[in-house]
Amino acid sequence: MTADYGMGYDTYGHTPLDKAFGQGDVYGVAYDAARAARPLVRIAIIGAGGVAQSKYFPAVARLRMIWEPVEIVAFAEPREEHGRKVQAIYGGKWYRDYQDMLAEEAFQAVIVLSPDNLHAEHVRAALDAGRHVLVEKPITRSMPDAQQICQMADDKHLCLMSVANKRLSPPYRRLKRFIESGPLHNPALYSAKFNLGYDYVDLFESGTIHLFDLTRYLMGDVRSVYASGVNRYGRNTRHYPVDSAALTLEFVSGAVGSITTSSTALSLKPWERVEVYGDHAWAAVEDQLELILYDGEAAATQSWRPAVPNTLLFDEEFGGYMWLIENFVQSIRGAEQPVVTGWDGYRALEILRATQMSLHQHQSVTLPLTPDSAEAEAQEWLRSSGWNG
Ligand SMILES: NC(=O)c1ccc[n+]([C@@H]2O[C@H](COP(=O)([O-])OP(=O)(O)OC[C@H]3O[C@@H](n4cnc5c(N)ncnc54)[C@H](O)[C@@H]3O)[C@@H](O)[C@H]2O)c1
Numbered sequence: 001m002t003a004d005y006g007m008g009y010d011t012y013g014h015t016p017l018d019k020a021f022g023q024g025d026v027y028g029v030a031y032d033a034a035r036a037a038r039p040l041v042r043i044a045i046i047g048a049g050g051v052a053q054s055k056y057f058p059a060v061a062r063l064r065m066i067w068e069p070v071e072i073v074a075f076a077e078p079r080e081e082h083g084r085k086v087q088a089i090y091g092g093k094w095y096r097d098y099q100d101m102l103a104e105e106a107f108q109a110v111i112v113l114s115p116d117n118l119h120a121e122h123v124r125a126a127l128d129a130g131r132h133v134l135v136e137k138p139i140t141r142s143m144p145d146a147q148q149i150c151q152m153a154d155d156k157h158l159c160l161m162s163v164a165n166k167r168l169s170p171p172y173r174r175l176k177r178f179i180e181s182g183p184l185h186n187p188a189l190y191s192a193k194f195n196l197g198y199d200y201v202d203l204f205e206s207g208t209i210h211l212f213d214l215t216r217y218l219m220g221d222v223r224s225v226y227a228s229g230v231n232r233y234g235r236n237t238r239h240y241p242v243d244s245a246a247l248t249l250e251f252v253s254g255a256v257g258s259i260t261t262s263s264t265a266l267s268l269k270p271w272e273r274v275e276v277y278g279d280h281a282w283a284a285v286e287d288q289l290e291l292i293l294y295d296g297e298a299a300a301t302q303s304w305r306p307a308v309p310n311t312l313l314f315d316e317e318f319g320g321y322m323w324l325i326e327n328f329v330q331s332i333r334g335a336e337q338p339v340v341t342g343w344d345g346y347r348a349l350e351i352l353r354a355t356q357m358s359l360h361q362h363q364s365v366t367l368p369l370t371p372d373s374a375e376a377e378a379q380e381w382l383r384s385s386g387w388n389g
Contacts, residue, residue, distance in 0.1 A: 047114030139345030162345025168320035190257030197267035
């Protein structure tokens with residue numbers, strides 16, 4: 001007999017069983033009185049490009065399909081072809097200038113999906129206008145900026161969340177539960193492997209930062225980072241200083257771990273694997289899909305995979321986007337705590353900067369960092385290879 005570790009609620013991304021079988025509502029779209037009774041939250045989006053169109057607009061539409069009262073009333077996008085297309089498909093008022101949108105439209109919250117280097121400006125403007133904010137990763141391109149906007153949100157008593165959609169992806173939710181409630185309580189060892197798959201973005205800022213956040217979410221705060229790296233093929237079009245890196249981590253809990261990450265093996269999608277080792281038990285998540293639990297010698301190995309990956313499951317659902325947006329609007333309503341805060345985004349950026357400082361110094365770097373000096377050193381390391389910012 002295998003334990004279920006209190007996971008009765010957890011559907012691994014599928015329609016809840018009572019809806020699917022009890023009510024014959026396979027797609028989970030029948031009237032949901034409890035969800036429909038939640039107060040309406042009006043949101044706006046800044047930046048309607050790739051991730052907005054492929055993840056956020058569909059995720060909000062799917063949430064509405066299952067009766068979540070959330071509405072995108074407006075979006076700001078300077079590119080005409082995107083603005084016209086998104087408006088035609090999803091509605092909402094299209095603005096070329098985000099400042100006009102903030103001044104003219106009535107909404108409680110903003111999702112910032114603009115390029116990384118504009119996050120700080122857009123978050124500041126939204127907070128200044130009294131709006132709650134969910135901002136894509138990395139929270140900003142600099143630690144002092146990240147610190148400043150997090151403090152600003154706290155001072156204004158506004159909700160600031162940074163995007164960490166993996167936290168809400170079913171295999172990682174379940175892994176987190178194993179760590180919190182057993183059988184992986186107080187883990188000793190952690191290992192994460194990441195193949196970014198693209199060589200036209202920044203290795204740490206663009207992809208690996210997801211694993212920095214996930215690592216901290218699962219294992220707690222990082223005490224030190226030692227990183228070694230190589231620019232093996234020199235092919236990165238932005239002249240990032242390394243194309244592959246191996247990190248050794250010490251956690252505040254006393255546990256140890258490693259992260260390896262690379263952008264050299266081109267692929268149409270990033271690939272990853274996470275392993276957590278506890279006392280007489282360990283678990284692995286293969287490519288954010290299959291979770292395998294090796295629960296000691298006496299218990300059978302258990303594994304979970306979505307049963308119908310491409311029919312009933314939506315990427316925006318399994319990828320965590322829907323649940324992140326749901327958690328954001330529920331936090332605004334005061335009905336839930338944010339699963340990831342702006343300060344979590346700051347801490348993920350801090351691990352990233354510690355990694356870059358360690359690559360610069362060829363020695364271990366201890367956290368917490370001093371934002372200004374960490375930033376200056378990381379910039380020096382980045383510019384040393386001709387990186388174009
Ligand atoms: N969570 C994830 O896995 C994930 C995946 C992809 C991208 N991202 C992040 O999402 C953000 C957007 O990435 P993307 O791939 O969609 O990029 P993108 O370039 O396709 O989209 C960004 C959009 O912002 C618009 N924009 C530029 N300046 C603007 C302004 N002043 N006001 C409003 N809009 C403006 C651009 O015209 C563009 O359409 C980035 O921060 C990126 O790191 C996260």
